[in-house]
Amino acid sequence: MKRTNEGSGEQQLGANLLALRSHNTALVLDLLRTAGTEGISRLELAERTGLTPQAVSKITARLRADGLAAEAGHRASTGGKPRTVLRLVPEAGHAVGVHLDRDETRAVLVDLDGAVVARREAPLDLGAGAEAVLAGVAGLVGALRSEAAGGRPPLGVGVALPGPLDHRRGVLHRVTGFPEWDGFPLRDALADRLGVPVVVDKDTNAAALGLAVGGVGGSFAYLHLGTGLGAGLVIGGSVHRGPRTGAGEFGHQVVQLDGPPCGCGDRGCVEALCLGAVARGETEEAARVLGAGAANLVGLLDIDLVLLGGRTVEAEPEVFVRGVRGVLGARAERTGGVTVPVRLASGGTLGVASGAAQLVLAPVFGRGDA
């Protein structure tokens, strides 16, 4: 029961009874969500949370009164009164996720379960200025909003985009090729315009959060290889962003001292080596380089799993998975440790957008940075 305040200078906060209730409620909601359509009984909730059955009954009674949970049938009896199955009511709340890609905006409306209810796309031109971009996003959000049950406003809007940014303040930094966006307070500008809470994060973090919420447990790294190379790190179920939202700079990890120059000004970065090999058609070599970077990451953080995604990976998924798996397997053999599995990330083209929506929903389920 400890607040995870990663930022330096942030104070550790005391907890009162309200915080206690939120915590336990979020825990129960998360278990309900994870159980999905199958549902989960009160006693199972009690076992999983460590709370007494009576406490769970009180919490779930509140959730049912609020319309967030409902009874859904019964389990088979084991000799006594059969357990009542509870499940989340997905349509009790919605969130919008927006993915600002290079030249396209993808927006999705998801329910509490994280299922995509509706989607919209529109072209994106960051050079057209803040006003035009904001209007475009607002238009997509408005269109999606009307599709939510009862037309109720969404709980919030999550926005994911590449460049470096400050997740806490929702301010952009150095958007590649568009210096006019430097320091733009995207979160506040959008929140003022839409009248709902807005959360901003890097695309890789959103994708990783989406995967974590989608069922990938423990600690893992999502490596995204597209026109660039970045990573989203999930440690103990929460996205690790670092104090300045700078974590996950995987691509400019140096794996070849004094190697070929990279666009960032350094030499021998994984991104340069990897994309260089891809350009030469040497996909296997690219996979090996990516594997070396992944092995460094595994050693430093002791993660459970590596997930690969991005357009370049999706072009030849087998080669990349096999290549990275090979490097990590050899490493495990040397160290005598466990072999870290490597898999292709699910999610497809909407992975980032639906992950962005989870930026809003995650705090409800106790997975946020509160």
Place this chain on the structure above:
Amino acid sequence: MKRTNEGSGEQQLGANLLALRSHNTALVLDLLRTAGTEGISRLELAERTGLTPQAVSKITARLRADGLAAEAGHRASTGGKPRTVLRLVPEAGHAVGVHLDRDETRAVLVDLDGAVVARREAPLDLGAGAEAVLAGVAGLVGALRSEAAGGRPPLGVGVALPGPLDHRRGVLHRVTGFPEWDGFPLRDALADRLGVPVVVDKDTNAAALGLAVGGVGGSFAYLHLGTGLGAGLVIGGSVHRGPRTGAGEFGHQVVQLDGPPCGCGDRGCVEALCLGAVARGETEEAARVLGAGAANLVGLLDIDLVLLGGRTVEAEPEVFVRGVRGVLGARAERTGGVTVPVRLASGGTLGVASGAAQLVLAPVFGRGDA
């Protein structure tokens, strides 16, 4: 208010009133400890924790009744009743820290403040077998125990040693050169023998914890360059160990693909390159290599600070600090981000031992993985 369970498969635990009290009490104790001899007033505690003054009064009253805190003078008045200053009573509890180095055992007795009250050393021979080593450690602990005020038993014993191990179970893995120690349940064996709780961890983690508790805030990496190269990572005030206590494998990070072979079986590891350069007398090159590894770490985790330690660093501290600082400075210049400071770690030869003692004390102050 969320439990940080890094391990996969561990359940998120619900919180009851007892947990609430422990949490807030630990928070207050931590602030008292941080305030040191200067002390801190009730109202300051209330501001820092976010609790109401009355709640702080109740908590501190309990602490005073338990002998853990005491009143210590008054602040100057600002126009009304002057604030009463509270401080931790350091001698209210003690812990023992044991550092099993290659050929020497260093043990310290520290008080609640973390100050070293007494110390003992003895030669260490891991080849002499478990019984002999355990007897040696028990002898040191017994000697230190008699020095504690009133001869009361310590709160526990923290043991730090190099090799890979399982912090959760307190079991050793593959101690270099001594295969007979593989899988030895050091924690339980010692706890049975001493009759007090025992915590086991890697030396680098203990050192990092000691630094974190000693006042280094935020997220930082402690890089230890001695006969090997390892790292202790502190993220948001807590040591990051990973699910298998494998995190911090900094030395076998590859920074030179297909580079010179390393003892681990891989090629181009930082450790091999760095120590190779040191052996050739090229300290500046060693520092540059170390800096490259540190830069990779900074990029991946977005940490606030890099601390250097270990015998090899201490031989030429200026060269290493300057070299690593140079690489990180150049990186900050390229990315436009903040320059991550590089400093020499304080602590000296007892850094690991006193950090090991903090393995026991940290949970009391809410910094543990309890």
Place this chain on the structure above:
DNA sequence: CCCACTTTCGCAACGCTGTTGCCAAAGTGC
């Protein structure tokens, strides 16, 4: 079919948490 048994789950009383309202204590400053 009935009855004993098991299991689930809600109601009521309870202990304990932090919170609120109020007042005594202990200073400053005109």
Place this chain on the structure above:
DNA sequence: GCACTTTGGCAACAGCGTTGCGAAAGTGGG
């Protein structure tokens, strides 16, 4: 010397999870 400010304890309180107990809803043997 008196008005004022600030600190901090006492007492009453709301709300949390817990405990004790009983109703509800099944199974299974006679």
